[in-house]
Amino acid sequence: MKNIVMAITGASGALYAQRLAQCIVESGAHLHLVISPLGRRLLFDELGIRRVTIETLLGRPASNATLYSYQDVGARIASGSFLTDGMVICPCSSNTLGAVAAGTGGSLITRAASVTLKEARRLVIVHREMPCSPIELENMLRLSRAGAIICPANPGYYLLPQTVGDLVDFVVGKVLDLLAIPHGLHTRWSPGAAAGAPEFSDDAGEAE
Numbered sequence: 305m306k307n308i309v310m311a312i313t314g315a316s317g318a319l320y321a322q323r324l325a326q327c328i329v330e331s332g333a334h335l336h337l338v339i340s341p342l343g344r345r346l347l348f349d350e351l352g353i354r355r356v357t358i359e360t361l362l363g364r365p366a367s368n369a370t371l372y373s374y375q376d377v378g379a380r381i382a383s384g385s386f387l388t389d390g391m392v393i394c395p396c397s398s399n400t401l402g403a404v405a406a407g408t409g410g411s412l413i414t415r416a417a418s419v420t421l422k423e424a425r426r427l428v429i430v431h432r433e434m435p436c437s438p439i440e441l442e443n444m445l446r447l448s449r450a451g452a453i454i455c456p457a458n459p460g461y462y463l464l465p466q467t468v469g470d471l472v473d474f475v476v477g478k479v480l481d482l483l484a485i486p487h488g489l490h491t492r493w494s495p496g497a498a499a500g501a502p503e504f505s506d507d508a509g510e511a512e
Contacts, residue, residue: 305368306333308483309381309391309420311413314342315432317395317457318350319468323476324394325369326362331485335369336381336388337361338412342397374411382415390426390483391416395457398433398440404452405443427452428482430475453482462493 308328312321321343328335339347339356347353353360358369372379380386393400393413400413409415420427429452431444444454455478459471470490477491 306331306389306485307336307387308333308485309336309338309388309416311391311393311396311400311416312337312339312343312347313393313395313397313400313413314340314346315395315397316346316350317430317432318346319472320430320432320457320475321347321394322351322361323469323472324392324479327476327480327487327489328483328485329362329366329369331480331487332368333389333485335366336372337369338372338374338381338416340374340400340411340413346395372412374413376412377409377415379412382409382412382419384419384423388420388425390428391420392428392430392479392483393417394428394430394479395432396429398431398436398443401429401431401440401443401447404429405446421450421452424451426483428479429454430457430479431455432457455479455482463490 310325310328325335325337344356347356358371359365372381403414404417407418409418417427429447431454448454457475459474465471473489474491477487477489480487
């Protein structure tokens with residue numbers, strides 16, 4: 305069984321977090337979940353979840369999911385001796401981005417992220433805020449150099465999404481790929497998707 309650590313922080317994008325958590329659990333992996341105080345506020349503001357539990361977030365009970373206290377820096381996921389298959393912060397606020405880039409360990413989220421990096425395990429940062437200041441870009445570069453993967457929540461449109469759920473699934477599918485978790489979400493480009501499209505010439509002399 306895979307062990308995946310997931311953190312939810314206070315950047316808009318609760319639908320990404322909920323769908324990703326559901327897919328991780330449905331894959332059979334064990335979800336180790338941490339939610340910041342502003343992440344809890346986010347789940348209330350965007351999903352109407354007043355009391356966050358595994359059941360209220362996923363919509364059902366799950367024996368392969370554990371919810372940890374944000375301040376419990378003594379939890380097992382704060383130790384490198386606890387073997388995990390990666391960590392994802394989704395959505396990741398700029399505040400959390402900066403704290404992780406600085407290497408602080410004042411919360412379970414930042415401590416678990418630091419452990420993930422020092423153990424050379426996969427850390428996926430799903431940054432959701434825009435635009436980005438030079439400070440945020442430098443933090444992203446610092447984390448990328450340390451081994452993290454910066455995966456902004458930027459859905460593609462080449463699969464012709466019809467619903468908000470389609471856009472959410474596109475981003476979630478990309479994250480699942482980065483965590484090496486199999487899924488059946490419709491996220492992959494295929495030339496057949498453009499079947500019937502007209503031919504486009506690359507002749508520089510053709511009139512525009």
